[in-house]
Amino acid sequence: MKMPPWLVSLILLVPLMVQAQEVGLHRISPRTPQDLQAVLQFKGQHLPFVSAHRGGPAKGFPENCIATFLHTLQHTFSMLEIDPRRSKDGAVVLLHDPTLERTTTGTGRVTDFSLVELRQLRLKDTEGNATPHQMPTLDEVIEWARGKTVLVLDQKDVSAIERAEIVARHKAEAYVMLIVSSFKDAAAVHQLNPNIVMEVMIPTVAKAREFDQLGIPWRNVIAFVGHTPPEDVALYDFIHGKGACCMAGTSRHLDLKVLRGEVAEISELEQGYRSFLSLGADIFETDIPVLLGPMLHSDVTALKQPFFELK
Template sequence: MIAWYKKLAACGIAIAMSGTMYAQSNTINVLNIKTAKDLRAFFKYTGKDVPFISGHRGGVNVGFPENSIEAFENTLRHTPATFEIDPRLTKDSVIVLMHDATLNRTTTGTGKVGDYTLAELKQLYLKDVEGNVTKFRIPTLEEAIIWSKGKTVLILDKKDVPFEMTAAIIAKHNAEANVMVTVHSAKEAKWYHDRNREIVFEAFVKTQKALEEYEALGIPWTHIMAYVGPDNKPELKPLYANLNKRGVMCMISTAPTYDKLASAEERANAYRAIIRDGASLIEADRSIEAADAIKPLLPAKSKKKKFFGKKTI
């Protein structure tokens, strides 16, 4: 009887611990951004900002497929973050999230995304970074936008979706506070800005010449977060200075470079160096690992902390 009771008690403790872990897993970090004005304030460079992570392809972590809402939530359980995602068109002109033009690498399907209807794509399962099939399905951009409100900011990369459709879905959902658009040039930014003065951009500004082009076309710096490239190099110092004095935060993407370093220690050192050398945020495949690495660099005090909170989902 005593042995049986001990087993039951141990089982009860395990269940209780499991319940606690479940409760904890339902608490996520969120960005308190309610309006487009808030979003512009969040990205304004002040010199006393809180460095943070943007999950490349939504964050690439084992068990959670890229470009999935489940991956976003998994990252947010560990750190506040924005998410760079990849919109693509289905055969029936619905926007879904998929980095590649083909399904082979990240789903149980094969062939081109654009050769399938949404209903057909919803029958497939997503694979994680190691190729393991998960229970998760391909989300639509609309599903992701609705989910993201009050939690995070989605940054739409440029794939095969026409500008008109991107602008329309943002307007439809009044999503200027929780959706940004990636633009590769000042001309692209002007196209969107002429149609919607509230949209904020992740803008390619890799050179002084590019900076001057945005300025010449009258794109407000209040509406820009600058992507300066994948390499943390000394030559960026003057560009950082010129963008920062215009109130612009700068971002380095480590997906093609430092995320691929062999050891966790090498990667951590690279992530910290990026922030120390002048970038305000890092776009990383390894979203959780990068966030952990830069924690020692978070300021004790910053007015930007008002934008960071937690929520139970």
């Protein structure tokens, strides 16, 4: 189908718009794998900043989209959690769902379409409106993110080993980490590449002790303690005692109150977020990074210079 001239013009302008937006970003810029490990190491104080779930989508800004990543980094220091999936011809693109309907102008399964076909689609924003933005490939996003942020690659249909190989091919261990779905996967990734940092689900003290027996250095790990942060202080103390940070999800409870309009200002929920910090959470995986992140800026910049900079 032939696109209208106005849409063609807008699509041609997007690369120039993106280039112009790459100033004034809240950058996290570890240069080596050891730098990334240092950023995420627990040193006796909490490290309160955010990981933007699916990149931080909002009105006008689709999930898993470079324009959205820029929008997030214009407002806050943030890691970017993103979702790799395979196309029909083996390319790795970014899309959360296995099907196209919710977040693109297409229909059907991602794996039924080639990269060229997927590129013809437009991404939808959080209100279901089509935008001029195309689906990016993982390769493109990894190269774009260098010197800007830390990417967190969820699993979806690209295995842990495959994702580890992609990171190594880009020499991106300094700023790309993996979510792994099991301790078995964590051990396999570490054996393949001991420089890769992983986000591992560790929701109980028993699981923390089990992980400790694997022999994977805790400097290679962020412990994801749960989508509803557990109230067992012993869990946070155990993980912190190993020198690792704890990530807690807020997208399924506190964030929803903001997104549903149940509170006028995020400040009304600040005590709730701070209570998780008091328990021992260090990093929030959130659907509202633009709102939540700035609440935590002063703590981050004081703790982690020179890896955090506004530039």
